[in-house]
Amino acid sequence: MRKILSVLIALILCISSSVMVFAQDSHDDYSIISPYTSDEGVAYGDNLLISVKVDEGTALRFTVFSYPNYTSADSLSMVPAISFTVEEQIGISEDYEKRDRIGFYTKQLNDIEPGLYSLKVDSLDGNGNITDTYSKYFIVKPNASKTTTTIYESQPSNKVLFFQSVFKSLFGSAAEE
Amino acid sequence: MNRSVYKERFKTIIIVVLFLLTVLLSYFYWQGSSISGIKESVNGHFPSTLFTGETPPDTASFVAPETVDVNFGNGIYTSCQDLAPQLWSDFVDSYIVFSEMENLMIEELSEAQWLETMDMKSIQFVFGYDLPVAFFESLGGSNFGQSDYFSHVSSVAMSEASTTSLFIKDDVSDKYYRIISDSDFYPLEEKVSEISHTVSDQYYPIYMFLGTENYKMAPFSTAVLLPELSFAKTANESILSSEKELAKTFFGENLDFVRRIVDDSGTITYMYGYGEKMLTIYKNGIFEYKETPSSDENPTEFNNVFDTAVSFISSHGGWYSFGTDKISSQLRSVSSTSVPKVDTYNFDFSAEYENRTLYGNSSSQITIEITGDQITYYRGSMTSFHEGSFTETYPENTANSLITDILAKDHQKIAQALLEHDIITPNDQEMDLFDLVVSNISSISTGYYSQTFEDQVRFIPAWVIDFSGFKAFYNLYSGELLGYLNETEH
Known part of the structure; x- marks a missing residue:
């Protein structure tokens, strides 16, 4: 019983001390880190970051598409199928050549309009032929407006302590005289 | 009669x-005091630390934030290094107005409130060290607070969460505050808009481009084009010919009761009495001055101690002489220890080119320690550079290396270096090495790494990847490793 308990404790310690690797869209030879999306598949902001961690010996081709037929929705599950049928390529399609170590494909796309997008990842063989294709769909929305958030009340809470006014009332008038 | x-x-x-x-x-x-020293000793401080005609620089000019972190409020972040001194100077003007306002109030914030505040449109000045509150207050000519609430200022910020408030982070006590006024005092909108037009590098939380848990903001690339800097060195013989003049500033004009010892390696030591005061000048121009602590006076006033440090450096070897006004000195670290009765303060000053630190060359670092009211350690450099020899060379290939590539290529090498310097422990290696290295990153910035040659010193533009004081330097353009610097041993 003790043994089981100590193994369990060791296991819990190992899990809690290890570094958390963020939820990634992982595949056999690569992991899509960004676009970093919410559970509903939404990425915020007008600049789009693409970051893909690629294993050694893997060659990939990256292409980004937009879908003009997109009708606004708060999550991918609410996007009608028709939205995925008409796609427009954004920018150029870029190849990541295979390396003898892990590597990253990183790209920043600026001035992205809100809408439905996809990152298409083609796996390439030694001759540059596509052997597998995967598309990550996501919705780009303007950054959640935080200006409406009220963090501080106009009247400070009673935790607030007056100090300068107290100093001034005690010493200010005497000093001025 | x-x-x-x-x-x-x-x-x-x-x-x-x-x-x-x-x-x-x-x-x-x-x-062993000079006549002028006698005059000064009447005031009770440092008979041998007099100014030699040169007016000591304004202490406030040495204090500028390491970076200015900006949240544009639309999910876009950046951090400015070269704009930091100007933005800071503008802030100080606003702060003077702020500190003179009536009815200022203070409120302690939770960490969640602070994070939420900084998550809105905001500008945060990050010092990289903990500035004692007395000095911060003196910038505004006011003494509100007076450490009843916080003792240090590690970051100071303005946010659209409350445009009438000044936000303060104290890393020493790990607390957050806001000082509330009646009206707006800082043109936040205007400054954020100004920065958006001049700074193009976007910062992201590290996990968003490297995939490992690390919430620090960093860039994965930079559009900033930094030139390589080079200086022609003055010959060592010429440096050492002025050693006697330097010694006189410490021991008085006549060097009475002072022994001069030269060892086989060419190191010169001046010793007063039985070693109560010692000055060692090394062949490379670096010098160290040590004094046996004897003071039981405790000035406690940080501002006085800092004034003393700046004045002492000004009159003993002085600030860097790079032969160009493009290099300035900045305070880059303050630490204090309290032994019974007497406080000890340590100050590190570094040479900066457009607010980017020149690392790796010991001649660009000034360290001074003050115990009580006495200078107990001082390290500076006599190295000087030929006037007019300063050159800035811009690279032909303007493509900067990517942080993601550097870490993918060299994470094993970095892990080995971190292990050798006890930044990580062997047990940590059970984790994936890449995740281990990335999770330990405390900041990513740009700076300069020095390479010393026979007749010149070159400063190479570099990525500076910081692991809580252990720094790895990578060539900004080629992405090649330049070297490491372990500041945790300081």
């Missing part, structure tokens, strides 16, 4: 006065 008695009495008084003066002068002579 009466007249001759008065005459004799007058003579006696004169003789007594002359005798006392002789005793006094003999005392100062024995102490």
Whole structure:
């Protein structure tokens, strides 16, 4: 019983001390880190970051598409199928050549309009032929407006302590005289 | 009759006065002080630390934030290094107005409130060290707070969460505050808009481009084009010819009761008495001054201690002489320790090019330690550079290397270096090495790494990847490793 308990404790310690690797869209030879999306598949902001961690010996081709037929929705599950049928390529399609170590494909796309997008990842063989294709769909929305958030009340809470006014009332008038 | 008695009495008084003066002068002579030193010693501080005609620089000019972190409020972040001094100077102007306002109030914030505040449109000045509150207050000419609430200022910020408030982070006590005024005092909108037009590098939380848990903001690339800097060195022989002049600033004009020792390696040591004061000048121009602590006076006033540090450096070897006004000195670290009764302060100053630190060359670092009211350690450099020899060379290939590539390529090498310097422990290696390295990153910035040659010093533009004081330097353009610097051993 003790043994089981100590193994369990060791296991819990190992899990809690290890570094958390963020939820990634992982595949056999690569992991899509960004676009970093919410559970509903939404990425915020007008600049789009693409970051893909690629294993050694893997060659990939990256292409980004937009879908003009997109009708606004708060999550991918609410996007009608028709939205995925008409796609427009954004920018150029870029190849990541295979390396003898892990590597990253990183790209920043600026001035992205809100809408439905996809990152298409083609796996390439030694001759540059596509052997597998995967598309990550996501919705780009303007950054959640935080200006409406009220963090501080106009009247400070009673935790607030007056100090300068107290100093001034005690010493200010005497000093001025 | 009466007249001759008065005459004799007058003579006696004169003789007594002359005798006392002789005793006094003999005392100062024995102490090795110069005449000007005697004048100063009346004020009670550092007989050998007098100014030699040069006006000491304004202490406030040495204090500028390491970075200015900006949240544009639309999910876009950046951090400015080269704009930091100007933005800071503008802030200080606003702060002066702010500190003179009536009815200022203070409120302690939770960490969640602070994070939420910084998650909105905001500008945060990050010092990289903990500035004692007394000095921060002195910038505004006010003494509100007076450490009843916080003792240090590690970051100061403005946010659209409350445009009438000044936000303060104290890393020493790990607390957050806002000081509330009646009206807006800082043109936040205007400054954020100004920065958006001049700074193009976007910062992301590290996990968003490297995939490992690390919430620090960093860039994965930079559009900033930094030139390589080079300086022609003055020959070592010429440096050492002025060593006697330097020694005089510490031990007085006549160097009385001071022994000069030269060892086989060419290191020169000046020793006063039985080693109560020692000056060591190394062949490369670096010098160290040590004084046996004897002071039990505790000035406690940080501003006085900092004034003393700046004044002492100004009159003993002085600030960097790179032969160009593009290099300035900045305070880059403050630390203090309290032993019973006496406080010890340590200050590190570094040379900066457009607010980017010149690392790796010991001649660009000034360190001074003050115990009580006494200088107990001082390290500076006599290395100087030929006037007009300063050159800035911009690269032909303007493509900057990517942080993601550097870490993918060299994470094993970095992990090995971190292990050797005890930044990580062997147990940590059970984790994936890449995740281990990335999770330990405390900041990513740009700076310069020095390479010393026979007749010149070159400063190479570099990525500076910081692991809580252990720094790895990578060529900004080629992405090649330049070297490491372990500041945790300091």
